[in-house]
Amino acid sequence: MCQTENTPSSSTPNKQDMVEVGQVNGTNGRPAAASANQQRNPYAPRYADFLSNVCNFKIIESTLREGEQFANAFFDRPTKIAIAKALDAFGVEYIELTSPAASEQSRLDCEAICKLGLKAKILTHIRCHMDDARIAVETGVDGVDVVIGTSSFLREFSHGKDMAYITKTAIEVINFVKSKGIEVRFSSEDSFRSDLVDLLSIYQTVDKIGVNRVGIADTVGCANPRQVYDLVRTLRGVVSCDIEIHLHNDTGMAIANAYTALEAGATHIDTSVLGIGERVGITPLGGLVACLYAANPEYVKSKYNLPMLREIENLVAEAVEVSVPFMNPITGYCAFTHKAGIHAKAILNNPSTYEILKPEDFGLTRYVSIGHRLTGWNAVKSRVEQLQLVLTDDQIKDATAKIKELADVRTQSMEDVDTVLRVYHSGIVSGELEVGDSHQFDKLLKKHRDSSLPRPELTNGANTNGTATPTRA
Ligand SMILES: CC(=O)SCCNC(=O)CCNC(=O)[C@H](O)C(C)(C)COP(=O)(O)OP(=O)(O)OC[C@H]1O[C@@H](n2cnc3c(N)ncnc32)[C@H](O)[C@@H]1OP(=O)(O)O
Ligand SMILES: O=C(O)CCC(=O)C(=O)O
Ligand SMILES: [Zn+2]
Numbered sequence: 001m002c003q004t005e006n007t008p009s010s011s012t013p014n015k016q017d018m019v020e021v022g023q024v025n026g027t028n029g030r031p032a033a034a035s036a037n038q039q040r041n042p043y044a045p046r047y048a049d050f051l052s053n054v055c056n057f058k059i060i061e062s063t064l065r066e067g068e069q070f071a072n073a074f075f076d077r078p079t080k081i082a083i084a085k086a087l088d089a090f091g092v093e094y095i096e097l098t099s100p101a102a103s104e105q106s107r108l109d110c111e112a113i114c115k116l117g118l119k120a121k122i123l124t125h126i127r128c129h130m131d132d133a134r135i136a137v138e139t140g141v142d143g144v145d146v147v148i149g150t151s152s153f154l155r156e157f158s159h160g161k162d163m164a165y166i167t168k169t170a171i172e173v174i175n176f177v178k179s180k181g182i183e184v185r186f187s188s189e190d191s192f193r194s195d196l197v198d199l200l201s202i203y204q205t206v207d208k209i210g211v212n213r214v215g216i217a218d219t220v221g222c223a224n225p226r227q228v229y230d231l232v233r234t235l236r237g238v239v240s241c242d243i244e245i246h247l248h249n250d251t252g253m254a255i256a257n258a259y260t261a262l263e264a265g266a267t268h269i270d271t272s273v274l275g276i277g278e279r280v281g282i283t284p285l286g287g288l289v290a291c292l293y294a295a296n297p298e299y300v301k302s303k304y305n306l307p308m309l310r311e312i313e314n315l316v317a318e319a320v321e322v323s324v325p326f327m328n329p330i331t332g333y334c335a336f337t338h339k340a341g342i343h344a345k346a347i348l349n350n351p352s353t354y355e356i357l358k359p360e361d362f363g364l365t366r367y368v369s370i371g372h373r374l375t376g377w378n379a380v381k382s383r384v385e386q387l388q389l390v391l392t393d394d395q396i397k398d399a400t401a402k403i404k405e406l407a408d409v410r411t412q413s414m415e416d417v418d419t420v421l422r423v424y425h426s427g428i429v430s431g432e433l434e435v436g437d438s439h440q441f442d443k444l445l446k447k448h449r450d451s452s453l454p455r456p457e458l459t460n461g462a463n464t465n466g467t468a469t470p471t472r473a
Contacts, residue, residue: 092330114140151190187215221250232264290329307363341376369410
């Protein structure tokens with residue numbers, strides 16, 4: 001098993017068929033001479049983005065609240081504690097817990113997590129109701145997140161209350177929580193399908209009575225980035241308190257919407273590990289981190305323990321019995337695997353050509369896959385060098401043609417590729433093989449396969465069970 005293999009525990013890719021690419025052409029795989037211009041990101045925030053909080057935000061990590069609403073989730077006390085500790089070690093600023101009004105065990109677990117002495121502030125999430133608030137403030141939390149639906153759908157079909165009642169109750173609950181000396185946030189569920197005047201009016205009211213944050217919630221995942229930008233920016237002009245945003249991912253917009261919310265002045269983003277939550281969930285922690293890192297690595301490197309991300313995702317994936325998705329940002333099992341020959345050549349020269357995220361910043365490893373028909377001689381050359389075989393470029397091109405020919409029939413494992421290269425090399429060294437003699441090469445390969453002799457040992461410390469250092473098949 002590779003030390004830095006970036007795979008979920010539940011789906012293990014065949015990394016022995018890959019070539020790791022580590023230190024390429026300079027330190028940390030970056031060419032020392034890459035110019036500032038090459039590295040400048042034209043989409044990075046401009047000074048004109050005066051509202052933007054992309055470099056100054058807090059994460060409200062809701063795996064233990066929204067995440068518990070994921071269909072598969074059942075978190076017992078030890079699991080909740082393990083997740084809370086891992087999130088705290090990662091560095092999230094807040095951890096949001098299920099309402100203590102949900103069940104007796106939820107209340108007891110909430111109290112237990114509050115007693116852990118974590119650095120992250122502990123929040124719990126309640127309905128806009130005095131009964132829930134009374135229970136919540138007794139748990140030892142640092143703050144209470146209060147929510148009530150403001151859209152006509154929820155006013156009619158969920159709680160059945162009008163805006164006057166909502167406003168009156170919100171004031172009562174907020175004042176009560178504040179009187180206990182802890183943080184309080186008021187959020188309007190289903191904000192994007194609520195009347196804008198209703199929304200701004202209630203946010204203004206709760207801001208005036210000293211709520212710490214107001215929350216916008218895209219409860220059904222209907223919002224697009226432009227709508228998010230408009231609403232957050234408008235709200236920024238109306239309230240002076242912090243602005244939190246909670247974004248569901250029903251149309252795949254949750255990460256983009258979170259980034260846009262920060263650009264428009266939101267201060268707090270709700271996440272969950274792997275995005276788990278009701279239906280398809282919310283903004284995933286890892287995806288948000290990837291998105292912010294792409295804008296500027298320092299936005300997240302300075303605050304969070306990025307190499308812990310994979311461990312946290314595996315912990316939660318295991319707890320809810322799912323695999324980390326193959327296309328997951330950062331930790332998806334092919335997130336740092338490069339395959340096509342054109343990509344492989346450029347990556348080997350400078351990883352920035354096809355990577356916006358540096359795997360080493362996440363404790364992960366880059367691979368180049370070579371045992372397939374899309375490979376090219378540059379990728380194969382890197383493996384030849386790792387195996388410390390001496391071949392000319394023409395000879396490597398010749399061997400590459402054979403790898404591609406074989407891979408036209410089936411994908412070749414790293415061991416297969418290494419055999420081709422070794423047989424080719426020994427044929428050249430012994431004089432039995434000349435460049436272009438495909439027929440003779442086939443004969444030598446067959447002879448090798450038929451032979452009962454053990455394969456020669458590698459000489460560079462690489463071994464044949466997949467822990468070879470740089471290239472992939
Ligand atoms: C969009 C979100 O994800 S919001 C967070 C969702 N989280 C949860 O639901 C936490 C888990 N929930 C629970 O354990 C239960 O639903 C409880 C304990 C909160 C309530 O349980 P019950 O009293 O049995 O009510 P039930 O769940 O059937 O219905 C919800 C009740 O809350 C009321 N309600 C719904 N939303 C709110 C709100 N935001 N503020 C105040 N009351 C609300 C509804 O009107 C309904 O009241 P009713 O009993 O008078 O009809
Ligand atoms: O409290 C909030 O802001 C969000 C509640 C929630 O989970 C949602 O609206 O989807
Ligand atoms: Zn939600």
